[in-house]
Amino acid sequence: xxxxxxxxxxxxxxxxxxxxLHELCLPRGLDRQALEQLEKVVKRSYSLHKGEYLFxxxxxxxxxxxxxxxxxxxxxxxVQGNNQVLGFYFxxxxxxxxxxxxxxxxxxxxxxxxxxxxxxxxxxLSEVCLTVPDLQRQMFRxxxxxxxxxxxxxxxxxxxxxxxxxxxxxxTLSSRFQQLGYSAVxxxxxxxxxxxxxxxxxxxxxxxxxxxxxxxxxxITVKRKHVHIKDMEALKNISSGCVxxxxxxxxxx
Amino acid sequence: xxxxxxxxxxxxxxxxxxxxLHELCLPRGLDRQALEQLEKVVKRSYSLHKGEYLFxxxxxxxxxxxxxxxxxxxxxxxVQGNNQVLGFYFxxxxxxxxxxxxxxxxxxxxxxxxxxxxxxxxxxLSEVCLTVPDLQRQMFRxxxxxxxxxxxxxxxxxxxxxxxxxxxxxxTLSSRFQQLGYSAVxxxxxxxxxxxxxxxxxxxxxxxxxxxxxxxxxxITVKRKHVHIKDMEALKNISSGCVxxxxxxxxxx
DNA sequence: CGCGTCGTTGAAGCCGCTCAATAGATGTGG
DNA sequence: CCACATCTATTGAGCGGCTTCAACGACGCG
Numbered sequence: 001x002x003x004x005x006x007x008x009x010x011x012x013x014x015x016x017x018x019x020x021l022h023e024l025c026l027p028r029g030l031d032r033q034a035l036e037q038l039e040k041v042v043k044r045s046y047s048l049h050k051g052e053y054l055f056x057x058x059x060x061x062x063x064x065x066x067x068x069x070x071x072x073x074x075x076x077x078x079v080q081g082n083n084q085v086l087g088f089y090f091x092x093x094x095x096x097x098x099x100x101x102x103x104x105x106x107x108x109x110x111x112x113x114x115x116x117x118x119x120x121x122x123x124x125l126s127e128v129c130l131t132v133p134d135l136q137r138q139m140f141r142x143x144x145x146x147x148x149x150x151x152x153x154x155x156x157x158x159x160x161x162x163x164x165x166x167x168x169x170x171x172t173l174s175s176r177f178q179q180l181g182y183s184a185v186x187x188x189x190x191x192x193x194x195x196x197x198x199x200x201x202x203x204x205x206x207x208x209x210x211x212x213x214x215x216x217x218x219x220i221t222v223k224r225k226h227v228h229i230k231d232m233e234a235l236k237n238i239s240s241g242c243v244x245x246x247x248x249x250x251x252x253x
Numbered sequence: 254x255x256x257x258x259x260x261x262x263x264x265x266x267x268x269x270x271x272x273x274l275h276e277l278c279l280p281r282g283l284d285r286q287a288l289e290q291l292e293k294v295v296k297r298s299y300s301l302h303k304g305e306y307l308f309x310x311x312x313x314x315x316x317x318x319x320x321x322x323x324x325x326x327x328x329x330x331x332v333q334g335n336n337q338v339l340g341f342y343f344x345x346x347x348x349x350x351x352x353x354x355x356x357x358x359x360x361x362x363x364x365x366x367x368x369x370x371x372x373x374x375x376x377x378l379s380e381v382c383l384t385v386p387d388l389q390r391q392m393f394r395x396x397x398x399x400x401x402x403x404x405x406x407x408x409x410x411x412x413x414x415x416x417x418x419x420x421x422x423x424x425t426l427s428s429r430f431q432q433l434g435y436s437a438v439x440x441x442x443x444x445x446x447x448x449x450x451x452x453x454x455x456x457x458x459x460x461x462x463x464x465x466x467x468x469x470x471x472x473i474t475v476k477r478k479h480v481h482i483k484d485m486e487a488l489k490n491i492s493s494g495c496v497x498x499x500x501x502x503x504x505x506x
Numbered sequence: 507c508g509c510g511t512c513g514t515t516g517a518a519g520c521c522g523c524t525c526a527a528t529a530g531a532t533g534t535g536g
Numbered sequence: 537c538c539a540c541a542t543c544t545a546t547t548g549a550g551c552g553g554c555t556t557c558a559a560c561g562a563c564g565c566g
Contacts, residue, residue: 100397144353201411
């Protein structure tokens, strides 16, 4: 479990209502009264540095976490050391929902850069859900959304070729950054090539080559962890397989 | 939406308490009083025939479904006709949870054989959740479990070779059947090769060849849709990559 | 500056896909 | 009941995309 930092400017912000992530995060759609209920259980603003874990496989499940700043990766490892990155998380997003069933975390959440988060004790949170219908609804929605994300990732990994996968990854990242108020074309990757590769079910070399190929084709410019999208349309076309012939089996009826 | 059959023996069973799937399904862990609340909203026992849909992509989300008998596949199709099977569902399992967020079904649920199901209007169900803590908890758990399943599928598709994937599939099927009270070694596949292939991110030819290879190796006997597991241990070893050398990149730290 | 980590690039090989033909199963109608 | 059509599954041959193996380059940090 991460230790709280000595000085954390975020801790000055006292309420979810004041939080800039208000409309993205757990409190989304809650009225003032409901927010007050939520305030009672939230533990606010712990900080986290690159490489630190929010939780690890096997940890007891106690909290749902909301990321306030920074970014994280969720990853799963099996007995032989196969390591699959399941997703990347950005401010306003919720981590830990998959641990509810087994009451243990089955995957690990690791910080990709320095950031901060809020923690909601799950037992208290679910009690509040009983008295605040909007909060219950929001919890259901968040879990449902998580399922949808994973469904799309499954489609990407299971049915798309390497170019489509990376293009899909970039497009998705772009739109998520835009929602957060950042540029849709200037992307700062907080994850390593290795992590992108794992997420997409590819190797690091393939990802590297694809970045090069996209750059040579004039779709993007890449410099280390900085990506500039020059031709969003073309990238979207690749992402949905409208160009370069070779795909995996389609099985269309 | 499926039509209810003219005669359905299951409709004679009036309560979840009497249902043989009681301990697997939504009512799991509920006391008598809680069950009564649940009874008020459930719509029981519609029947469904092979090829019929419980819901399709784009359908308005109104119900959560519990499968009573038979089996279903959940699948997702993108714009170009890439069709990914996301999962197979058996009696006691819940379908439709991923539609809560968007209030629309983003994937389709199709019957693999004749069966029956119960429907829970989601708006009523979530109201009941507010007064029955155990039911709310169960909903959270079910959604969480679904996330866990998908995580494991992602690991399988993203990091494992073809043999490992099929072995994992068979092992998983075996243990689910066992939980349902069926044999763990005599497996009747209700899905076609094509559907297995799509689920595992492979082609139908590869799946067919793997079945042949497993049979020649004495691990199983396959005859059409009937599989007999002869060497569970060996299958588990393959499933976790303990044998046949070649795997995908492991990325172990 | 030297070292370690991360990323890029090249060459070669293999796994699983594609294409194609056959066999088996299922259903239909005469 | 068999002939025919259709769909599903099996099997083979060849190829190609991605991985593997290997070496080099680029950064960042002590």
